[in-house]
Amino acid sequence: MAILERTDWTAIAVALGSNLGNCVQHLQQAIAQLAALPSIRRLQVSPVYQTPPVGPPQPDYYNACAIAETCLAPHDLLQQLQAIEAAAGRERLQHWGPRTLDLDxxxxxDRQIQTPDLTVPHPYLTQRAFVLIPLAAIAPDWVEPVTGEAIATLAQRLDSTGIERLGSMEALAESP
Structure with a gap:
């Protein structure tokens, strides 16, 4: 794994989603695992939103976003995210299908990366309200590098029908 020098930290944004099992618990565990990584610091998490699914018929999603800084190279960070998904029982059975945990x-x-296994910014970032709305809650002024526009501006352009703010991760954890 290529760890950058500890003085070389890069801001990152990660989308979190779950629609199988105990969704709040899956999201909480993913956040805890991210926070526990020595290669992650300054982690902030958006409120959680319930959103309609994209793709085949399936339950609604619980979505959130996290921003942080990392000293990992992009592909190494991707491997860490996929390991957290696997620990939550993520199976890749159907494109855009239901899942215990999805981390994107x-x-x-401000990097643009295009490789066979990683595209950054995420290729659907500017088209998905279920990602932009949570991201805008914690990083409204972050400029998306392809469009050159702020996340909040991009989020305002999208239809948010069916997206319901449920509250903070902490508040949901305390709910019966």
């Missing part, structure tokens, strides 16, 4: 690397600083 949305932004890696």
């Amino acid at each position: 690397l949305l932004l890696y600083g």
Whole structure:
């Protein structure tokens, strides 16, 4: 794993989603695992939103976003995210199908990356209200590097029908 020098930290944005099992618990565990990584610091998490699914018929999603800084190279960060998904029982059975946990690397600083296994910014970032709305809650002024527009501006353009703010991760954890 290529760890950058500890003085070389990069801002990142990660989308979190779950629609199978105990969704809040899956999201909480993912956040805890991210926070526990020595290669992650300054982690902030958006409120959680319930959103309609994209793709085949399936339950609604619980979505959130996290921003942080990392000293990992992009592909190494992707491997860490996929390991957290696997620990939550993520199976890749159907494109856009239901899942216990989905972690997507949305932004890696202002870099644009195009490889067979990683595209940053995330290719659907500007088209998905279920990602932009939570991200705008914690990083409204972050400039998306392809469009050159702020996340909040991009979020305002999208239809948010069916997206319901449920509250903070902490508040949901305390709910019966």
